[in-house]
Amino acid sequence: MLPRLGPETVRAYLARLGDPDVSLDATGLSCLLRAYLQALPFHNLTVLAGEPSAPGILSVEAAVEGNLAGLGGTCLVLTAPFVALLRALGFEAWLAEATLREPGDHAVGIVRLPEGRFIVDVGSGHPCLHPLPLDESELEFKTHGTAFRFERNGHEGHRLRRALPQLPWETVYRLTPEPRSHDSFFQPEASPSLQAVRMSDWAWASVRDGRYQRLAGGLANTRPVPGWEAMAELLHLTFGLPETLIQRALHTLRQRVPALLEGVRPPRRSLRVIVSLAVTDRAESAGELLQSLIENLGVRAQDSVGVLILDNGKGHAQERETALEGVLEHSREQGLQITRQTARDELERLAPSQRCGLLPGNLDVPLPIGASRALQTALLHEHLRTGFLGLPHPGDGGGPVAVWMLDDDLSFRRLRDTSEGFVEEPIKDLFDRIEALWAEHPEVSVALGTCTGAPPIPGYATLGVQVRDLAGNIQALAEREPGSNWSPPPGPRHLPDYYYDHARGSVDHLRTVFPWTPPGRAPWQVRDAFRTLCAAFTRVPHGQQVTRPLLYQPVDTLTPSRHRGGNALFLDLDALVAVPYPLLRGEEGVMTRRADTLWAHLLAREPLLRLVQAELDLLHGRRDGDGNSPLATDKPDVVALRAFVEGQERGVVLARLLEHTSPVTSSTAEREVLSRRVLLARGREAVRQEAEQARSALSHPKAWWWRDEEHAATARACLVALEQVEVLACAVDALVDPSLPERLADFARQVVAILPTWRATWG
Secondary structure: OOOOOOHHHHHHHHHHOOOOOOOOOHHHHHHHHHHHHHHOOEEOHHHHOOOOOOOOOOOHHHHHHHHHOOOOEOHHHHHHHHHHHHHHHOOEEEEEEEEOOOOOOEEEEEEEEOOEEEEEOOOOOOOOOOOEEOOOOEEEEEEOOEEEEEEEOHHHOEEEEEEOOOOOOEEEEEEEEEEOOHHHOOOOOOOOOOEEEEEOOOOEEEEEOOEEEEEEOOEEEEEEOOOHHHHHHHHHHOOOOOHHHHHHHHHHHHHHOOOOOOOOOOOOOOOEEEEEEEEOOOHHHHHHHHHHHHHHHOOOOHHHEEEEEEEOOOOOOHHHHHHHHHHHHHHHHOOOEEEEEEHHHHHHHHHHHHHOOOOOOOOOOOOOHHHHHHHHHHHHHHHHHHOOOOOOOHHHOOOOEEEEEEEOOEEOEEEEEEOOEEEEEEOOOHHHHHHHHHHHOOOOOEEEEEEEEOOOOOHHHHHHHHHHHHHHHHHHHHOOOOOOEEOOOOOOOOOOOOOOOOOOOOOHHHHOOOOOOOOOOOOEEHHHHHHHHHHHHOOHHHOOOOOOOEOOOOOOOOEEOOOOOOEEEEOOHHHHHOOOOOOOEOOOOOEOOOHHHHHHHHHOOOOOOOEEEEEEEEEEOOOOOOOOOOEOOOOEOHHHHHHHHHHHHHHHHHHHHHHOOOOOOHHHHHHHHHHHHHHHHHHHHHHHHHHHHHHHHHHOOOOHHHHOHHHHHHHHHHHHHHHHHHHHHHOOOOOOOOOHHHHHHHHHHHHHHHHHHHHHOOO
């Protein structure tokens, strides 16, 4: 007999399962089964660790206690407590015997419902997310890329069969439905092998000895686990097992089979990388990126990298077409494998996201960032399954594949601080780092790269700090002789978000002046600093960040991060299609931005995917007219900027709403809108005050630069740019519409609710 679970234990058990809906029918049973499989991992670590110390099987009471802590375990540790829970909830349920290799080595539950008798299997490590009907002839279903068939097996009872992707059918186990007592089962002798399985609504993940496999989104991914430390990290971070249990189990296994993981090596063929980028009328930037990519490859085989170009240009203008094709042809001549797809011809691939309300309908090129990411994802997903793009893919026999999704304003260089100033330099080992990440860190699903150069935020969000830097440096330069030396100290880059006007929390960076570092190499004179600062500031109205660039900082550890921008490396391929890039278009036509951040917050909710920041630093540049500019030609375009700011700020509020897993409420959205409006107002006032200081210092009639016409012309150009910045800053306002909080909260709730439906479209 199974022990009866008390009311408090039942409540605690249901809480561990996420408080699923309970009803005494097939729907309620399915809900409980799915919740149980996703809440508790299957593994044999407890057996390997020598628990229990006494011979025999673990008591149901002890198994329940472990499961309440989320421990999970082997077949009977999972199955007997589940049957006991079902009985406590009012189901008619019992244990039954199944045969994997020998009779009685597996246990399942049987439940009698008005609809008939059903098998529930929570202890095999297979994603049997549906109760299996005993009173029907056959059931076929597919989940997490695996096909299952539950069928009668002649006079021997029933059997469960499965077919992994591209493999034949095989029998998982046979069973008979007669009741069996708990103490009639036995614990099979522990083999010198490690096994763990965890599943979620999205993925099925399995590790067996040195092989880590994932099935999700119609994609299969296998990676090596090269050593005991890597295995410990994987079991803890991905499978959620406690570190003390992991250490005991691995210690035992290492003593019994010391070479089990030491012999694991990456595949004989090197990792190959697909670089994917959307090009939006920036052929010159794309050319710089591709050329720097070729230079970074070094001695690596050219066919180890393929490039997907999504042409997201405005139309079929001959000049634009010729410019981009010229860039691509030049790269092909140097041996780079490139496939070009035209966004306008592929818009139908956005239909699944549009039907789910995650993208607006009737989109046209150039697509906003969220839609272009979604289109790249759709193209890559089909290619990874079929190879239709002609780039490296997992089924071509050439070795494993990772995907690196980049923006077209990046290059394979970095900006570094030296004793002679800021220096751009090439990076020579990026692909070695990528291969090491893939091979040595199976617990990492997506690596978010850093960037140097221009901060990856809109230019309007940097106006205040840059005007402050202008004012402070002009005042300092005015006090010195133009021929004297200019030796700026380092800026305080330890301050959080030091380049961002609208950062929450500390405001120290808003009160600080970053000393101006001229371009080129030191030494500099004061006149050089003045001339270059004024010339650089004329680019600020075009959305560029010139006074506080990001500089290279070594990253020694892999830390969790959600700072998704235009530099993301996908090591687990299913992560490409695990979550969408939501985009909301308002009735007035404004479309939200920050889709990358929304994506990161949604992905962070998935327990079997891990986002980290890694040292994959690239150089980020801004150009006039690159889409980030609030200045159209020679005059500020206030109307365009207001629309731009509105879309950005709505995206910021959506990101805040999805950052946490708690239910989204309208009151939360109201608080977030108010918070952003306060920060925007603070930024506008800062620009106003700092601009007065900068204008006063620049216009002072006794300043030395007015004695030289060349310097005076530079000062006048800077004053014009300062006036433009003031005009633009007045337009940095948004989120005025009182209906916005409710609309944004509704969309955030819709995104979360529709996620399972959207995921089902990937297979």
